[in-house]
Each structure stands twice: as C-alpha cells, then as structure tokens.
Amino acid sequence: MKKSSTNSKHSNKDKKKPAKEVPQPQTWEEYMEEGVLLEEKGERYATGDKARRFYEKAGDMYNKACKLNPEDSDCLYNFGRVLYILVDFTHSPCQKLSLLNASIERFRSALIYDSDNADTLFNLAQALTTHAEVIQDHDEDDEEAEHDHEHKHSESDHFHGSPEERAALELQEAIQLFENCYIIQQRELYAAVKETHPKKGDTEEMPNELAEQLQEELANNAGVLIDTLISTSQALTSLAFLVDTVDRSQKYYKQAGEKLEIALGVAGDKLLWPASEEESSSGKGKGKASSASLDSAESEDVMPALKPVSVFREAESQDGAVSQKEKICDIHLQYSNLLSSQTDRNFQDTGKISEELYENSLQHLDVVLSLQPRHVEALCDKGDLLGAWAQGLAAFEGAVPGLSDIEKWDSGSNITLGNSDAVAAEGEPKKSTRSNRIWQLFASATRAFLSALEVESQNTSILEKLGDIHWSRSLLTSPVALKNRAMLLNNASVYYRFAWESCRDGSAENVDEEQRLEILLSWAQVLRAIPGKEEEVIRVLKQWKRCGGSKEMLTDMLEGQSGDILQEDFIEFALKQARKGL
Structure with a gap:
C-alpha cells in the first residue's frame, strides 16, 4: 500500500539538516573578537558554571x-583580566594563587608596552591586593603552588619571609600602583570637566543631547576615580593591620581615611554629577549613630525562627550610568571597614575595647542604610560590627562562660528556661549596665541580619550568621538571656538547618566545602546543648563525616584556635565520637 502524500511531506519536514559547522578563529583579530564575545556571555550569566566556562573559553x-x-x-590586558575574574570561581587556595600569578604576569607584560594605561595599573594593583589576602590565609610551603612559581609577579618572588611580611610587600606595591593610576585618572577628570563645563565665551552653547552625554561621561570618570581611592584605602587598611609598630599602623590608617575624604569630596562635587542626583550628596556627612535602635532591645523576648522568605522583588537592571548615591554608599562602607579594622588593631595593641571606634563605624553604615535601606552588604556589615562589639564586651567582662559551666549552673537554678514570667533565680544580683548593653547590641545585630535575610532569603552566609549570633546570645548569663535561652538555642538550630539545606547539594554560590562542614559542626554543637537531641547530634555529625569531615580536622582545631563559635569542649566531644566511628 502506498503512503499518502500528506504523510510523505510530513516525514520529509521532520528531517533535521546537519548542523552547519562554525568556522574556528584563525587570525589574531578573530581570536580577539571571539574572546570578547565569550566574555560578554560570561557577564550575562554573572555567576555559576556556565559563566565560568565562558570565561575559561575567553581566556583560551x-x-x-x-x-x-x-x-x-590590549590582548595581554584582556587575558589578565579574565584570569583575575576566574579567581572568584574557585575555592581552592592553590588554584587561586595559580590564577593570580598568571594574571599578574599578564598585567605586568601589558604595562611594558603601555606603561600609562590606568586600567592595567588598577587591575594589577587589585590582583596584588587579592594575592596578599590569599597568602595570609594559606600556607604555601606545603602546597605545590609554592614549587610551581613559573609566573613572576613581584620583586618579592624569592622573598621567603612570613606570609604577613610577603603580603605587606605586595600591598605596598599595590598602593604605589593605585597612586600612579589616580594621577592619570585625575588628569583625565580635569580634562573632562573643562570639556563639559567650558568657561563662558570659550565655545558656543552645545546641544542638550551632547551636554547630557558629556555629563554622563564626566560622572563615569568621577566614579572611576572614586573606585581607585576606595581601593587605595582598602590596601592601606590591610597594610595598617599587618605592620609591626603602632606608629606605622596609625600612619597607614590615617592615610586610608584621607583617601576616603578625597573620595567624599569628589562624590559631593555638583559639577561632576547630573543635577537629578544632587540630593543624594546629603550622604556626604558621617551621619548620626542609631543608638535609639538599641534602647528597647533589652526587655524584648526572642521571637521564634521562621522559614526565610524574601519579601522584596529583585531590583530591576539599571543602565550603565554611574550612580552618585551608590558611590557615596561605597565610600561609607569602606570607611566603616577601616574603623572596624582599626578597632581590632587597637584591641590587639592595647587589650582595650574602643567603643568610640565602634560607634563611628556604625555611623557610616547608617549613612549607607539611610540612602539604600535594603543594602545587603551594609546590613551584614552592621550585624557583624554589632556582634563583634557585643562579643568583645562579653569576653572582656567574662560574661560568656563555657557550655559546661552554663549546664552546671542551670541544673542548680530555680529558673524554668523559656518561661517569660521566670526572669531570675531567687537572690540573683541586679543586672549590670554592661550586661544590658551586651544584650542590646546582640539584639540589634540579630535584627540587622534578619533585615538582610528579607532581601536574600536563600543566602547561606546570612543564615549561618543568624545561627552564630543566636548561639552566642544563648551563652550569655544575664537574666534576660537566661530567660530566653531555650528559644535562642532552638532558633540557632533552625537557622543552621536552613543554612545547611541551602547549600547541602553543593550548588549554592560562594559556599565552599569548608563552610558546609563548619555549618554542620555548629549545628551539632547547638543540638548538643538542647536536652533530648542526642540522636540528632550524632546524625548531624555523621552527615559531617560523609561530607569530608575527619578526625584530623578536629585535631587541628584543638591544636589551633576553634574560634568564637566552635568551643573546645564540643570539639573534644566530636573527636571522641569520630574515634568511635560515629
């Protein structure tokens, strides 16, 4: 029987033609063009494996x-920049160092042929600053990266001092590169100002469209200059924390602050920004401390943790114009980081807590949040700052005992934990002002992280921070903390569970194996403090072992420092369980 013509036509229509082969690049121009196209595809994906693969292909x-x-x-610069971008796509210190070394080499080579290129100077300085950060956190001596120094990246290639000394040398070089970049960008900015705002009588009045275009380019130039000043301040701040003497440290902190004052002047210059953004220059000042948000925190009950759901829509994409308001926020964020670093260094040098520095740092974050209330980085920085402030006061006062001490005290007390009407045991001394202050700071830190979570409900790091801060609050011995201890422990457990659920399949961005293991250990520690959770503790520890946890890791923690969250008695317990085979 013959097939109908209809069926025949349908069959022919469904046949697929062989894919047309795309010609591979052959010339230098074709390779450059393809590299740029692949980079643009990587930028569209921004993060994740697809973005990484496009950047890798662009590098090739x-x-x-x-x-x-x-x-x-230009080719050397593009290659170096792509290698530097790829650093953010790996969690391996060795791979980071290898990419940074290769990136630095390309930038150096590019400067040989174009020594006054501001973009190359800036990116080389950034790569050196990042390299300095990585080597401080990673001992290269035992890794193959130390033996594979095919990429020369600085005059200190053969310097065998401590990681801190090597980092200091790289930061000094980066600062000089930033300074050179600033001189070039400042010259370009002055030229752009003259073109956009010529003196009366020098030229004919320009069309509005051209005037707007020149004003936008001027704002872009101003934004680039601010970025360089902020990056210089960051490098100076890192160097200030590293150097040995107090005098040198304070000198570098002062210089870091001076760079930000210049940046604030640029951000507040009305000639440099479109008229519609002039009102945002109100952020030029340092703001007022939001101490009022701490006043009522001492008496409030802790609310139970709920499943995080973002209540905000994603921000709409903006055009390429540089925002004056965003630059002001960036400056104040760095000002806060500078003062926070200075606070840590001051404690290291004197053993004293400088509450004035904490307050000044908080003021700068409040400026950012007054301009952008949903600024996640500022909210998290505020939570970190307030938490560190509270932790420092608590440790200084001895208000944070070990877990075993709390359990021992609870067993002999008359408090029914979790009951709002049972505030303190009979004969409990009057609450101290410092204890109230510690509780208020912790409560405000909690609110800051919760506000950040409202914007990014699946952010693993924010969830982990909330677990950490509820755990820290549960260790306090003030009456209000003891009253709320059961809820605090339960909340800590819930947030650690949420954090684990958000990253357990390994797909969460910017969450490496070390952080996942830390979340599991922290969760197990909290469960161990809650009566009746013994089986869950072992279950979580078994999960930790399946994810790569080992006895050696726990032993290393005991020999080193376990940090503020993981306590020594819990690590000893976990090690004992690991030796039993879990």
Whole structure:
C-alpha cells in the first residue's frame, strides 16, 4: 500500500539538516573578537558554571591571540583580566594563587608596552591586593603552588619571609600602583570637566543631547576615580593591620581615611554629577549613630525562627550610568571597614575595647542604610560590627562562660528556661549596665541580619550568621538571656538547618566545602546543648563525616584556635565520637 502524500511531506519536514559547522578563529583579530564575545556571555550569566566556562573559553582565545602577537597590550590586558575574574570561581587556595600569578604576569607584560594605561595599573594593583589576602590565609610551603612559581609577579618572588611580611610587600606595591593610576585618572577628570563645563565665551552653547552625554561621561570618570581611592584605602587598611609598630599602623590608617575624604569630596562635587542626583550628596556627612535602635532591645523576648522568605522583588537592571548615591554608599562602607579594622588593631595593641571606634563605624553604615535601606552588604556589615562589639564586651567582662559551666549552673537554678514570667533565680544580683548593653547590641545585630535575610532569603552566609549570633546570645548569663535561652538555642538550630539545606547539594554560590562542614559542626554543637537531641547530634555529625569531615580536622582545631563559635569542649566531644566511628 502506498503512503499518502500528506504523510510523505510530513516525514520529509521532520528531517533535521546537519548542523552547519562554525568556522574556528584563525587570525589574531578573530581570536580577539571571539574572546570578547565569550566574555560578554560570561557577564550575562554573572555567576555559576556556565559563566565560568565562558570565561575559561575567553581566556583560551586570548591566550591563542597572545601567541600570535605577544606584544599587544590590549590582548595581554584582556587575558589578565579574565584570569583575575576566574579567581572568584574557585575555592581552592592553590588554584587561586595559580590564577593570580598568571594574571599578574599578564598585567605586568601589558604595562611594558603601555606603561600609562590606568586600567592595567588598577587591575594589577587589585590582583596584588587579592594575592596578599590569599597568602595570609594559606600556607604555601606545603602546597605545590609554592614549587610551581613559573609566573613572576613581584620583586618579592624569592622573598621567603612570613606570609604577613610577603603580603605587606605586595600591598605596598599595590598602593604605589593605585597612586600612579589616580594621577592619570585625575588628569583625565580635569580634562573632562573643562570639556563639559567650558568657561563662558570659550565655545558656543552645545546641544542638550551632547551636554547630557558629556555629563554622563564626566560622572563615569568621577566614579572611576572614586573606585581607585576606595581601593587605595582598602590596601592601606590591610597594610595598617599587618605592620609591626603602632606608629606605622596609625600612619597607614590615617592615610586610608584621607583617601576616603578625597573620595567624599569628589562624590559631593555638583559639577561632576547630573543635577537629578544632587540630593543624594546629603550622604556626604558621617551621619548620626542609631543608638535609639538599641534602647528597647533589652526587655524584648526572642521571637521564634521562621522559614526565610524574601519579601522584596529583585531590583530591576539599571543602565550603565554611574550612580552618585551608590558611590557615596561605597565610600561609607569602606570607611566603616577601616574603623572596624582599626578597632581590632587597637584591641590587639592595647587589650582595650574602643567603643568610640565602634560607634563611628556604625555611623557610616547608617549613612549607607539611610540612602539604600535594603543594602545587603551594609546590613551584614552592621550585624557583624554589632556582634563583634557585643562579643568583645562579653569576653572582656567574662560574661560568656563555657557550655559546661552554663549546664552546671542551670541544673542548680530555680529558673524554668523559656518561661517569660521566670526572669531570675531567687537572690540573683541586679543586672549590670554592661550586661544590658551586651544584650542590646546582640539584639540589634540579630535584627540587622534578619533585615538582610528579607532581601536574600536563600543566602547561606546570612543564615549561618543568624545561627552564630543566636548561639552566642544563648551563652550569655544575664537574666534576660537566661530567660530566653531555650528559644535562642532552638532558633540557632533552625537557622543552621536552613543554612545547611541551602547549600547541602553543593550548588549554592560562594559556599565552599569548608563552610558546609563548619555549618554542620555548629549545628551539632547547638543540638548538643538542647536536652533530648542526642540522636540528632550524632546524625548531624555523621552527615559531617560523609561530607569530608575527619578526625584530623578536629585535631587541628584543638591544636589551633576553634574560634568564637566552635568551643573546645564540643570539639573534644566530636573527636571522641569520630574515634568511635560515629
């Protein structure tokens, strides 16, 4: 029987033509063009494996282009920048160092052929600053990266001092590079000002469209200059914390602050920004401390943790114009980081807590939040700052005992934990002002993290921070803390569970294996403090072991410092369970 013509036509229509082969790049120009296209695809995905693969392919194109023309500064710069971008896509210190070394080499080579290129100077300085950060956290001596120094990245290649000394040398070089970059950008900004705002009588009045375009370019130039000043301040702040003497430390902190004052002047200059943004320059001042938010925190009950759900829509994408308001926020964020670092260094040098520095740091974060109330980084920085402030006061007063001490006290007390009407045991001394202050600071820190969670409900790090801070509050011995201890422990357990659920499959961005293991250990520690959770403790520890946890890790923690969250008695318990085979 013959097939109908209809069926025949349908069958032919469904046949697929062979895919047309895309010609591979052959010339230098084609490799460069393909590299740029692949970079743009990576930028569209921003994060994740797809973005990483596009950037890797772009790097391969630039590498082939560089082989055809090894003296082209643009090609070397593009290759170095892609390698630097790829650093954010790996959690391995060795891979980070390898990528940074390769990136630094390309930037250095690019400067040989174009020594006054501001972009190359800036990116080389950034790569050196990042390299300095990585080597401080990672001992290269036992890793193959130390033995694979094919990429020369600084005059200190053969310097075998401590990681801190090597980092200091790289930061000093980065600061000088930033300074050179600033001089070039400042010259370009002055030229742009003259073009956009010529003196009366020098030129004919320009069309509105051209005037708007020049004003936007001027704002872009101002934004770039501010970025360089902020990056210089960051490098100076890192160097200030590293150097040995107090005098040198204070000198670098002062210089870091001076860079930010210059940046605030640029951000507040009305000539540099579109008229519609002038009102945002109100953020130029340092703001007022939001101490009122601490006043009523001492008496409030702790609310139970709820499943996090974002109540805000994603921000709509904006055009490429530089925002004056965003730059002001960036400056104040760095000002807060500077003062926070200075607070830590001051404690290291004197053994004293400088509450004035904490307050000043908080003021700068309040400026940011007055301009952008949903600024997640500022909210998290505020939570970290208030938590560190409270932790410092608590440790200084001896208000944070070990877990075993709390359990011993609870067993002999008359308090029914969790009952709002049972505030203190009979004969409990009057609450001290410092204890109230510690509780208020912790409560305000909690609110800051909860506000950040409203914006990014699946952010693993915020969830972990909430677990940490509820655990820290549960260790306090003030009556209000003891009253709420059961709820605090339960909340800590819930937030650690949420944090684990958000990253357990390994797909969460910017969450490495070390953080996942830390979340599990912290969760197990909290469960151990809750009566009747013994089986859950073992279950979580078994999960920790399946994810790569080992006896050696716990032993290393005992020999080193376990930090503020994981306590020694819990680590000893976990090690004992690990030796039993869990």
